[in-house]
Amino acid sequence: MDTAGKVIKCKAAVLWEPHQAFKLEEIEVAPPKAHEVRIKIIATGICRSDDHIVDGLMKDRKYPVILGHEGAGIVESVGDGVTTVKPGDKVIPLFLPHCGECRGCAEPKSNVCCKSDIGKNNGLMFDNTSRFTCKGKLIHNFINTSTFTEYTVVDEISVVKIHDDAPLDKVCLVGCCFSTGYGSAVNLAKVEPGSTCAVFGLGGIGLSVIIGCKAAGASRIIAIDVNSRKFEKAKELGATECVNPKDQENPIHEVIQKMTNGGVHYSFECIGNTDIMVSALLSSHLSCGTAVIVGVAPSLSKLSFPPILLLTGRTLKGGLFGGFRGKDSVPQLVLDLISEKFKVDGLLTHKLAFNEINKGFDLLRKGESIRTVLEF
């Protein structure tokens, strides 16, 4: 059946109120307008950011939304003027758009397009409307993607074509988890061979940081988590030592300093906890250490530490999507997964049917899963 140009009725997981369960609803998805692309989502990962960002987003503006930003699918139809993808193409939606024209896209050191909705929380297409409705109500979209639905519409600058052979149930992790973690090590920190690293938080993001640190040739990778069940996987992926702060008498930064003759070269906060961001900074060497913030903290929280921590020579930085520019990097990262240059199998602990989405989030919140991929 040719659906191009028509409204599609399909199943989506709608979050009507913050901190409630997702409700599976029948929604209407309008056809793509000019420079927009309608995608049939085939698989989508569950990432902690869906939890963390939505907290801030829904606190400020209460509105129903379709979350999800770590998906992969097939183009169903395109609006006028779309040139980079066509119906039938395998694609990954980009939660960080890449327009190629704005200040952010023009700056060689940046990967954040000014059209990104992160921090703005409009929850709408670029023309300030939505393509989703449910029971007569407008449903918002989420960071330019919304993948918890059988069909979504994104702007052309928020989607990229990938190789036809890509297994969508795996490469969806390139849409966030793997790229964010791996890139945080190789692009943001620029970990060097022989350097020492400490990774705080061993979810999908922290474990992908470990993959990046190992690929970059780090001599020591210290993995830190309050959940010791995460350690086996961390070691499999390249951690050389594992520490549970709960088993230590002293604060974690003192433990790391002691283990590394004063601190590591590179530390990574992959939790979204401002106290641990400071611990990560303190765990990096006072003269030359770099701490990278990857975790998304609650939107109203504040980071506070004595400036002397930086004056002695430490660097504090952060970044989205591991510093990668979606349109340039995602197709190659997908090829790297196809050729098994990198393996994400270890990150993929659960597969569930789309209608089990609430169970998938429970597994993540209880620390029982790394990544659950939902299949439609």
Ligand code: PAD
């Ligand atoms: P996750 O919940 O799977 O992993 C977090 C891990 O941290 C768990 O293993 C916890 O046990 C552990 N943890 C919690 N508290 C502590 C503590 N005090 N000390 C040590 N360990 C602790 O999440 P995830 O891996 O999906 O995401 C991690 C963060 O990264 C989260 O804040 C998410 O919002 C953020 C993120 N950032 C980007 C980006 O572009 N910067 C992208 C995607 C996710």
Ligand code: ZN
């Ligand atoms: Zn841009």
